[in-house]
Amino acid sequence: MTLPSPAETKQALRREASRIRREQSARQGAAAAAAIARAGAELALPPGTVAAGYWPLPGEIDDRPLLLELAARGAALALPEVAAPDAPLRFRRWMPGDPLAPGPHRTFHPLPSAPLLRPTLLLVPVLGFDAKGFRLGFGGGYYDRTLAALRRDGGLIAVGLAYAAQQLPAVPVEPWDQALDAILTEEGLVSVVQA
Template structure:
């Protein structure tokens, strides 16, 4: 498939999945975030493990209840920060309730003075996903670059968080598109690590 056709395909798939996500009520969104707390987290978390999440925007699946629960199990938390175009994300220490600052794209993130951390587990927002572990993000490539760098430097488990309505039959993925290891929705845990 030509690159331009692939880009158009991803754009239309992204728009359709985001429309389904946008149609969810606030009650359904809150219930989905709580649903993750009702089943075991798919990885063992030991004291000091670094788990990076994200600050939810535009109706994204809210990882904050899960992050709070993981912190109570001893995880150290981090949130991403954009440090420049075409660069991997930086991950900075964060504790629930700590104030955040607006980053380069207006996304809340820890202040630049917060310690940099390397996550062992990375919670990834998404626009759409498929049963092969591919995701469609928002087109900036930040998570693809970040996962490539983290995987080159060690072991990291990438867990996409999304609503079941964001699943699509097939993501048109390219070689540089980083695969997820798992996806958590309000309905199930989908494991691609086999």
């Protein structure tokens, strides 16, 4: 009998994780986003923090309340844009009310005229996560490439945003997978168990 590869296992987990996230979003979407914004007060913000979030897709935790909280505490804000299919994401300055342009994968990003910024705090959408900080995403590799590139220069904290119900016993890990430093859920900050 042949065991499924990590990629095959991840694909099966993605289907189940997507179902759980849809249910949780329908049940507690706005309340969870508000709770995560309150829990974000635990995040340290050194001077000069650039907090990069994401424009939420349907079902994803809405990170905008947390971004507003971080901006009120002095962080500059940024949103990602896809530079190329196999490249790391890049980030442009953003504030609520700024115009956005449509991107690939149903995303939105700041206009090309917005300045590029390097995040020091990166908020990451999550389909599923485990206690070691590994995350299950959509499988495009954008965040793994981005985390690897940003970590080469140092000074990055990566925080996943998820519903507590999205925690998995273990996420299958492939060599390029990047662990998160912490996860914020509606129940609070989840510390990552270092391997």
